[in-house]
Amino acid sequence: MRIDVVTIFPEFFDVLDISLLGRARQTGILDVRAHNLRDFTHDRHRTVDDTPYGGGAGMVMKPEPWGEALDAVLGEGKPGELASAPVVIFPSPAGTVFTQKMARELAGREHLVFGCGRYEGIDQRVFEHTAERAEVRLVSLGDYVLNGGEVAVMAMIEAIGRLIPGVVGNPESLVEESHEDGLLEYPSYTKPATWRGLEVPPILLSGNHGAIERWRHEQQVERTRRVRPDLLPPE
Ligand code: ADE
Numbered sequence: 001m002r003i004d005v006v007t008i009f010p011e012f013f014d015v016l017d018i019s020l021l022g023r024a025r026q027t028g029i030l031d032v033r034a035h036n037l038r039d040f041t042h043d044r045h046r047t048v049d050d051t052p053y054g055g056g057a058g059m060v061m062k063p064e065p066w067g068e069a070l071d072a073v074l075g076e077g078k079p080g081e082l083a084s085a086p087v088v089i090f091p092s093p094a095g096t097v098f099t100q101k102m103a104r105e106l107a108g109r110e111h112l113v114f115g116c117g118r119y120e121g122i123d124q125r126v127f128e129h130t131a132e133r134a135e136v137r138l139v140s141l142g143d144y145v146l147n148g149g150e151v152a153v154m155a156m157i158e159a160i161g162r163l164i165p166g167v168v169g170n171p172e173s174l175v176e177e178s179h180e181d182g183l184l185e186y187p188s189y190t191k192p193a194t195w196r197g198l199e200v201p202p203i204l205l206s207g208n209h210g211a212i213e214r215w216r217h218e219q220q221v222e223r224t225r226r227v228r229p230d231l232l233p234p235e
Contacts, residue, residue: 095138
């Protein structure tokens with residue numbers, strides 16, 4: 001998979017060199033490139049923002065550098081090829097909420113482009129213009145406000161990247177996780193069986209796989225009901 005990130009802080013994405021995603025980059029499964037939005041400016045100060053039309057607090061990102069940066073990463077995409085169009089994702093608290101389902105769907109695409117906004121956001125025309133040549137999505141990490149899109153993009157790249165075949169060594173470990181079956185995951189334990197006076201639930205030492213499976217499912221349902229009742233179907 002090819003991932004392009006446009007940002008004013010490309011160094012932010014250096015951490016993608018470590019851990020599982022770092023290895024996926026080395027082996028070529030994942031090709032992530034961070035581009036500096038300021039490289040697409042033409043003034044001495046490499047300006048990427050300006051005051052908002054209509055007044056108001058803060059600054060808005062100018063459309064011209066975004067247009068040129070997206071021209072560069074999207075290439076000369078022809079309208080007839082829209083079926084295989086890249087997905088351009090702009091992280092924004094005004095977007096649809098990012099979920100495991102969305103991560104799974106995006107993990108099946110060939111080319112993702114992330115546009116990291118800062119300040120009060122990006123000139124609206126950038127989204128409209130980009131939608132003519134790619135699939136554009138505004139995506140939110142959750143109902144809170146970050147200073148910019150970088151942290152949100154990092155989270156999305158990790159959630160998507162680990163679902164690409166070959167990135168996580170043991171694909172079975174992806175199945176029994178929170179959100180994969182609509183429930184939160186069950187609690188896990190390892191050795192020793194007693195630690196600081198706390199025991200591992202005896203059923204896990206019983207060797208009865210059927211009973212363990214049932215217990216784990218009950219734990220998932222109980223935990224989901226207690227912590228995230230919104231995930232359960234209405235009764
Ligand atoms: N940028 C600022 N806040 C954000 C959020 N909650 N999700 C995604 N991008 C953001």
